[in-house]
Amino acid sequence: MSSTAKTDRYDIIIAGGGMIGASMALALAPLGLRIAVVEAIARKSGEQPSFDDRSTALSRSTQRMFEAMGLWPDVIAAATPIHNIHVSDKGRFGFSHISAEQQGVEALGYVVINRVLGSVLQSKLAGLDGIDILCPARIIGVELGPDSAVAMVKADNSRKISNLSCSLLIAADGANSTVRAMLGISAQTSEYGQHAVVGNLLPEKSLDNCAFERFTSQGPLAILPIADDRAGFVWTVSEHDAQRVLALDDADFLAEIQSEFGYRLGKFSRVGKRAAYPLVLSKAVRLTATRSVLVGNSAHGLHPVSAQGFNLGMRDVAALCDCVADALGASGTVDAGDEQLLQRYATWRHSDQSKLVTFTDGLVRIFGSARAPIRILRDIGMIGFDLIPGVRSLFVKHTMGLAGRLPRLSRGVPLR
Ligand SMILES: Cc1cc2nc3c(=O)[nH]c(=O)nc-3n(C[C@H](O)[C@H](O)[C@H](O)COP(=O)(O)OP(=O)(O)OC[C@H]3O[C@@H](n4cnc5c(N)ncnc54)[C@H](O)[C@@H]3O)c2cc1C
Numbered sequence: 099m100s101s102t103a104k105t106d107r108y109d110i111i112i113a114g115g116g117m118i119g120a121s122m123a124l125a126l127a128p129l130g131l132r133i134a135v136v137e138a139i140a141r142k143s144g145e146q147p148s149f150d151d152r153s154t155a156l157s158r159s160t161q162r163m164f165e166a167m168g169l170w171p172d173v174i175a176a177a178t179p180i181h182n183i184h185v186s187d188k189g190r191f192g193f194s195h196i197s198a199e200q201q202g203v204e205a206l207g208y209v210v211i212n213r214v215l216g217s218v219l220q221s222k223l224a225g226l227d228g229i230d231i232l233c234p235a236r237i238i239g240v241e242l243g244p245d246s247a248v249a250m251v252k253a254d255n256s257r258k259i260s261n262l263s264c265s266l267l268i269a270a271d272g273a274n275s276t277v278r279a280m281l282g283i284s285a286q287t288s289e290y291g292q293h294a295v296v297g298n299l300l301p302e303k304s305l306d307n308c309a310f311e312r313f314t315s316q317g318p319l320a321i322l323p324i325a326d327d328r329a330g331f332v333w334t335v336s337e338h339d340a341q342r343v344l345a346l347d348d349a350d351f352l353a354e355i356q357s358e359f360g361y362r363l364g365k366f367s368r369v370g371k372r373a374a375y376p377l378v379l380s381k382a383v384r385l386t387a388t389r390s391v392l393v394g395n396s397a398h399g400l401h402p403v404s405a406q407g408f409n410l411g412m413r414d415v416a417a418l419c420d421c422v423a424d425a426l427g428a429s430g431t432v433d434a435g436d437e438q439l440l441q442r443y444a445t446w447r448h449s450d451q452s453k454l455v456t457f458t459d460g461l462v463r464i465f466g467s468a469r470a471p472i473r474i475l476r477d478i479g480m481i482g483f484d485l486i487p488g489v490r491s492l493f494v495k496h497t498m499g500l501a502g503r504l505p506r507l508s509r510g511v512p513l514r
């Protein structure tokens with residue numbers, strides 16, 4: 099890893115080398131293009147916002163992508179499979195159950211710690227020719243022209259600003275994307291007034307590869323199977339409660355989360371480090387500008403209730419790779435920032451992104467509400483979810499990322 103560029107002309111520059119930016123570079127690697135990834139914060143820094151201690155549930159389409167990219171053996175070695183999902187509503191009768199067996203798949207998804215996934219992705223990237231990783235360095239300005247985009251890059255250890263030009267600039271710099279703003283693309287945002295408190299704990303009983311989602315009056319609580327019989331939790335609490343919950347001592351914290359979840363997994367103990375994330379829905383008003391494109395959270399930031407933000411971003415990666423691969427000439431060259439290519443990407447991604455934003459937002463509002471009519475509706479929904487044929491498999495198809503027209507990588511087909 100270095101903070102200086104080896105050339106000043108690239109085919110593609112990726113702004114942000116987090117979960118999506120690093121995956122994007124690895125996915126594009128077989129095409130033999132000259133690529134730079136500019137990442138502001140080193141992976142091992144405690145400040146790294148992407149590769150942190152959160153646990154992420156990888157969908158089946160993300161699994162297929164990592165398989166096609168040749169990374170799956172390393173990812174699965176660090177991941178825990180989900181064989182069942184148990185969905186319940188605190189204080190109400192009934193629950194829904196989805197199983198891998200019924201769906202005819204070996205697992206509904208896999209849980210991986212972001213920090214561990216980061217080390218897999220970055221060690222693969224480090225060994226690739228043709229990809230420069232500029233880190234710690236950030237993009238501080240952008241100039242867009244008809245033939246190229248120029249990224250102004252400043253390394254942390256230097257006062258010099260390098261102007262790096264490229265055919266295509268990909269913004270993968272997260273939900274508060276400054277590059278998106280530099281491209282002149284605004285985003286619609288709406289705050290949920292909630293924080294996700296995340297960490298891990300030790301339940302008395304084994305999770306047995308089951309993931310639990312429990313809707314409470316404050317919001318959803320997810321308990322995910324991770325390594326060493328521990329459970330990762332994502333606990334949604336109201337904004338004004340987040341600091342109080344973080345400040346609780348371990349015993350009081352365990353007592354509160356236990357009272358929300360119940361004793362299905364026996365008594366909780368040994369809670370690890372906790373962190374809180376403010377929850378905001380964001381959606382960019384468009385996905386492209388001249389010679390530039392948005393992927394991942396810079397395009398859409400979701401509530402974690404559906405565990406889909408990263409998976410949706412990976413489908414952006416797969417679709418953009420397909421568009422670039424299709425345009426590759428026999429000589430191996432491509433104008434990756436060609437306007438028609440970018441338009442194909444934007445049109446392709448519109449439906450999947452809009453559906454998942456609406457679906458996730460709907461889940462938060464329906465299941466987070468204590469109002470009586472909505473409670474009745476969601477009880478019917480929970481029962482209907484299990485009994486009405488087709489409803490559950492449609493839901494599962496979407497959460498596994500297998501609905502709609504799929505690009506090569508999402509089908510597990512290598513780009514080359
Ligand atoms: C509590 C929680 C739980 C979640 N669980 C799941 C889950 O189970 N499944 C799932 O699919 N998704 C989940 N998500 C969503 C998932 O974490 C995000 O969708 C994913 O991290 C987005 O990755 P990204 O690379 O687009 O953005 P980020 O992770 O925000 O990374 C952006 C990167 O860009 C860098 N950067 C920023 N500005 C610049 C700049 N100017 N120049 C250079 N670099 C820059 C940053 O340092 C960072 O490394 C969860 C989210 C939360 C909050």
